[in-house]
Amino acid sequence: MPSAGRPGRGPPAVTLVLVAATLTGCAAGSTTPERAAPAARGAASASSGTASGPASGTAIGPASGTASGPASGTASGPASGTERAVPDPAVAALARLSLSQRVGQLLMVGTPATSADARTVRAISRYHVGNVMLTGRSTSGVAATARVSASLQRRATSSATGRVPLHVATDQEGGQVQVLRGRGFSRMPTALTQGRWTTARLRDRAEGWGRQLHAAGVTVNLAPVADTVPSAAFAPRNAPIGHFHRQFGYTVGRVGSHAVAFSRGMAAARVQIAAKHFPGLGRVTANPDVSAGVTDRTTTRTDSYLSPFARAIHAGVPFVMMSTAYYSRIDARRPAAFSPTVVTGVLRGDLGFRGVVISDDLGNARQVRRWTPGTRATRFVRAGGDVVLTVNPSTARAMFKALRDRARSDPAFRRQVDAAALRVLRSKQAQGLLPRG
16 A cells, blocks of 8 residues: 556457557557567457446546447448448557557656655656656645646656556545545544445545645546455554544445445546455455565455455456465465456456556565665566555666566557557546547
């Protein structure tokens, strides 16, 4: 933690024909053809988007399924009877990006919420970073935060990101985990207090908090916590969650219902959310941010403690954040964020998540310090992850180079990069950040 669904359908075949034709030229920012058509076609079918919500309309907001968007490749037939493809904005955006720019879409780099860190600005320009996170604590208020967000967005130039706007994220859970405060921001109570409210009240309040974030230029709130702490008695010993009252309650039912309510409120304000920290940090006693070897020895692949995440996915959450703890009864050899079993097998396979998988912090976390920054990034993407989060901008260069170099030398990894970049672009499309074609 940086500060403290159903399967979607792929783009129709007619869209892929258009994409194949588009990709035969040079990608933006490159001097030679990228030969990206096969990779983009694979990405388009392998990463159709994000999870779609149930048919009843309970999906979470405009980003909830990020299903295919309004121009997802439907065809319109002119009077002559010939078919004309309507381009899918996310696929079209992917086609215009060079490999380096696609890799940049897989990175989220921290900057103080009070100002744009020069290192983060350089990372956007030099390493094509496509996402940023406002970190630390700010009492500057909505207007000042909006200026910081806008200054970062201005760095998303043609050479940097192919003019694809940034996702601007922050941690706005409540209680001690509320990055943005000051004029225009409400003081948010702890999640434990929020969990005592009715779901209708929480949804309403979350919509208000979301409107404040939207006004500040924030597109993604890295909340809510969907981890369940077993009991009030255990909570003080649960260093990352219970100690700070970050949980909605002590039953999976309450946590699930309130995680969904919080998410729906944010989505109504056009702010995407990330349910965290999969598969759960409610049963550990050490904090992966500041400790190594943090291990959950209880959670299993069919554990009821996964149900709050399953409910959120079914409702259409666009992001899920991975824990960096070990889960000895699922994969004892690798932290969850580096485990194909957990990311691809459990989250994407068992729970059917088709959205954006983001890591917990891989820049400063003590839990992952035994690996170099570049190895952290490649292991996460290889496991099935999409967005590598580092609150430490000094690690961005190594992470970018490792991902780019691996994609250049390994065709299978290149396909993973393309698929991950497309999922990120689909989330931006759902947020209204991409042109419609």
